[in-house]
Amino acid sequence: MQTISWKPNEEQINHSKMREFIQFVNERFGFSFDSYPQLYNWSIDRSEDFWVSFWEYSNIIHHSPYTQVVDDLNKMPGAKWFEGATLNFAENLLKYRDTKMAIWFYGENGDQSSLTYKELYDQVSRLAQSMRGMGIVKNDRVVGFMPNIPETTIAMLATSSIGAIWSSCSLDFGIKGVLDRFKQIEPKLIFTSGSYWYNGKQIACLSKVKKILMNLPSIKQTIIVPFAGSPKMNVIKNSILWNDFLHKDSGDIVFEPLPFDHPLYIMYSSGTTGLPKSIVHSAGGTLIQHLKEHQLHADLARDDTIFYFTTCGWMMWNWLISSLAVGATIVLYDGSPFYPDGTALLKMADELGITVFGTSAKYISSLESEGIEPKAISTFPKLRTILSTGSPLVEENFDFVYGQWKEDVQLASISGGTDIISCFALGNPILPVWRGELQCRGLGMKVEAFNEFGKSEMNSKGELVCSQAFPSMPVYFWNDPDGKKYHSAYFDTFPNIWHHGDFIKINDHGGIKIYGRSDTTLNPGGIRIGTAEI
Numbered sequence: 001m002q003t004i005s006w007k008p009n010e011e012q013i014n015h016s017k018m019r020e021f022i023q024f025v026n027e028r029f030g031f032s033f034d035s036y037p038q039l040y041n042w043s044i045d046r047s048e049d050f051w052v053s054f055w056e057y058s059n060i061i062h063h064s065p066y067t068q069v070v071d072d073l074n075k076m077p078g079a080k081w082f083e084g085a086t087l088n089f090a091e092n093l094l095k096y097r098d099t100k101m102a103i104w105f106y107g108e109n110g111d112q113s114s115l116t117y118k119e120l121y122d123q124v125s126r127l128a129q130s131m132r133g134m135g136i137v138k139n140d141r142v143v144g145f146m147p148n149i150p151e152t153t154i155a156m157l158a159t160s161s162i163g164a165i166w167s168s169c170s171l172d173f174g175i176k177g178v179l180d181r182f183k184q185i186e187p188k189l190i191f192t193s194g195s196y197w198y199n200g201k202q203i204a205c206l207s208k209v210k211k212i213l214m215n216l217p218s219i220k221q222t223i224i225v226p227f228a229g230s231p232k233m234n235v236i237k238n239s240i241l242w243n244d245f246l247h248k249d250s251g252d253i254v255f256e257p258l259p260f261d262h263p264l265y266i267m268y269s270s271g272t273t274g275l276p277k278s279i280v281h282s283a284g285g286t287l288i289q290h291l292k293e294h295q296l297h298a299d300l301a302r303d304d305t306i307f308y309f310t311t312c313g314w315m316m317w318n319w320l321i322s323s324l325a326v327g328a329t330i331v332l333y334d335g336s337p338f339y340p341d342g343t344a345l346l347k348m349a350d351e352l353g354i355t356v357f358g359t360s361a362k363y364i365s366s367l368e369s370e371g372i373e374p375k376a377i378s379t380f381p382k383l384r385t386i387l388s389t390g391s392p393l394v395e396e397n398f399d400f401v402y403g404q405w406k407e408d409v410q411l412a413s414i415s416g417g418t419d420i421i422s423c424f425a426l427g428n429p430i431l432p433v434w435r436g437e438l439q440c441r442g443l444g445m446k447v448e449a450f451n452e453f454g455k456s457e458m459n460s461k462g463e464l465v466c467s468q469a470f471p472s473m474p475v476y477f478w479n480d481p482d483g484k485k486y487h488s489a490y491f492d493t494f495p496n497i498w499h500h501g502d503f504i505k506i507n508d509h510g511g512i513k514i515y516g517r518s519d520t521t522l523n524p525g526g527i528r529i530g531t532a533e534i
Contacts, residue, residue, distance in 0.1 A: 005398050006410060007432035016429040017295050024057050036431055036440060037510060043443040047073055047468060050444050051288070055082070058291045061095060062087040063257035070469065076496050077486055079469035081260055082284055088255035089264050089283040090124065090161035093324040097121045100302070101329045103150050106348050108335025109197045109228070115150055117327070120157075122250035123150075127158040129247035131189065134221060138163035138256060141187040141266070144312055145169055145178060145209065147196040148334040151225045151242060152312050153321055155191045160264055160283065163256035167266040170311035171196050171205055178212050181268050184278050185478055186218035191242075195228040199336040202228055210236060260284030261475050267315060267418045269489075277485060278478035281421045282471075289422040289472035290322035292443060298356060298385065298412070299429040300326050307331035308358030308387070309345065315418045316358065316389065337363060342372045350378040357383060360390035361413075364397045367404075374405040385410045387427065392514045395436040413438045415514050417500065419490070422472045424464065424500065425512040437511035445470055447512075449504050454494050461505045463518055466498040473498070 013019055022033050025042070029049070033039050043050035048069040067084035096102075096117040103115045115123070136142065142159040146152040146168065159166045167185060169178050171193065182190075190213070195204045206224075213219055213236065222239040264283035268276035294300040306323050307330070310316040323330050331352060337345050337359075349357050367374065374380070386401060386409055393413040401411050412427025415438060424447045425438040433439060441447040449462030456467075477486045493499040503515040 002437075003435045004432045005402050005435045006408070008410070008430060013430045016299050017301070018297070018299065018428065018430045021054070021057055021296055025053055028053060036428060040441065040443060040510070044446045044468065047444055047446075051081070051471065054292055054296075054443075055288065058288070058295060060087060060288065060291070061092050066260070073469050074496065076469050076491065076498060077473060077483065079473070081471045083260070085260045085284065086257035087260065087284060087287070088161060088163075088258060089287055090157045090253070091255040092287055093157060093322065094121050094124060094161075094253070095325070096302075096327045100327065102324060103153065104305070104329060104331045104352055105150050106331065106333045106352075107149075107197060107228075108200075108333075108339045108344065111228075113150065120150075120154070120324075121253070123154045123246075124157045124161065125250040125253045126247040127154055127245075128161045128253055129249075129251075130245050131158055131162060131164075132254075133247070134189070136162055136164050136189060138258070139263070140164040140189070141167060141185045142189045143167045143169075143182055143185075143187040143191070145171060145173075145190060145192040145212070146225065146312055147171055147193055147227055148310065148312050148317065148332050149193075149225070149227055150332060151227075152191070153330075153332070155223075156321065161253050161255050163258050163262065165263045165266055165280075167268075168312045168317075170313035171203075172198070172311070173313060175208055175211050179215050180275050181278070182212070182216055184275065185266055187216070188218060188220050189223070190216070190219050190221075191223045191225065193225045193227040197228050197335050199339050204229070206236065213237075258283060263475065265318060265421065266478055267318075267421060269418065277489060279419060279474045280476050280478055282475045285471040285473065285475070286318070286421055287322070287325070289420075289470070290319060291325055293319075293423055293426060294323055294326055294328075296443060297423075297426045297428055298387070300328050300356065302327035304328040304355045305331060305352055305382075306356040306358070307333065307345075307349065307352075307354045309333060309337055309360070309363065310358075315421050318421060320358070338366070342367060342370045343377055346372075346374050346377050349383065350380060353382040355382050356385045356387065358387040358389075361388050361393045361397055362391065364388060364393070364400060368396075368400045380406050380409075383409060385412060385427065387412050387414055389414045389416075392516060393436070398433075398435045413514075415502070415512075419474065419500070420470075420472050424466065425504075425514070431510075434509070434511050437507075437513055439512075440510050441506070441512065447504075447506070449506050450494065450497075450499075454497075459505065459507050461503055461515060463493070464500040464502040464504045464514075465494060466500070 063086040066082040102117040102120045225242045261282040308320040414426035416423035428439045446468035448456040
């Protein structure tokens, strides 16, 4: 039997950005929508109207206007969004330049630091000037092999301000894993660190970096960020320390105006068969999709403090950093989530007054298996939302959160992927949380459950598809000039329809249940078993 675990009160609903956006749409079009299903159906039936309305609602900073919203909603892949518009991703994330806190950093070894929005802007300015000075230009690839520290965010923002393309791997990647990714894209500049901390151990990595660089001839310079111990400069050729590389003076950043579909990030598939696929995401598509998810679905505002436990090799890092565009404070954590014990992140959340806490189903079940009761640590008075992704959140996880963590909290399981750098299904501040379910499909995302005949079904397990174009689809795969790899990754199963490879069920009230991957199979003794069955 389905039960409701939490529901927002009238004040929470009325003060939410989702409710504000419904009013914005009603006033603009003369509608009288008063529910999410009405808004969602309109965002699909009149997708162009939805995306242009959100463009205006979110005040995206742009330099030239668009000539049309989308050329063909039914063209997948290849739909062109907001043609004619020029913008800069970093400019939208750095529009606040005041003394409000932009970044809190916590390291597992006790290191702490912070940056205000003004300090962040100044650091990005100094780094961007130095990068331009060494010859980094639009479309160059810049990579990070970095811990989750403020310098990584600064490097990404400086890169995108120039119109260069950012890609990253976390320091726990092996040499082959890094080269399998970075060799494909031939980066010109790399940011790295001498060492990092994990589970109480200091792990040196400059020797690993040296071996990586021996096989990356495209790299012109290496920037070393001193972190978790001083690096030995003599082991890396053409390297310079972060502080020595930074331009001495800050100033106004030159934000390169770029087309909506200009490449911003190169992300990577897992690479289970062959080399990882190099997925190119656009600046405009990433920006508008993340703004929609942060503002409307996560109800994020300037007075929020948002945390997601992630490394720089996972798309949730990119998703978290976009929170700067709404002026919230982001919390970066580097290290093990269970060092010195399982209460580490919970104590940090309490100390910083985190309002939106992002984690994984595995973390929640690990707390339970270790007998850790968060409510024994704090009442978490400021915490209003817990986000979870990475794997399906099962019913027992919901019971644990509401029984042992906090009763009055929105537990939002979210699901999407590196492929779309965003979500297909996620939370909603004006809807109840049903035990074991994701709250809703995302606005503008025509998500359906297809049976084996390619027909959409409700209340029945089927393949997750998206049957209408959306702005955060990859613009292309790197080194895939004819688009064959891109097409075969998502469009071979159902022609002209995005096939994601998950089993889902969509029920009558719009809730989603995710069962796991449909395209990953084990073969013990000749019997094919998908992860959804397990």
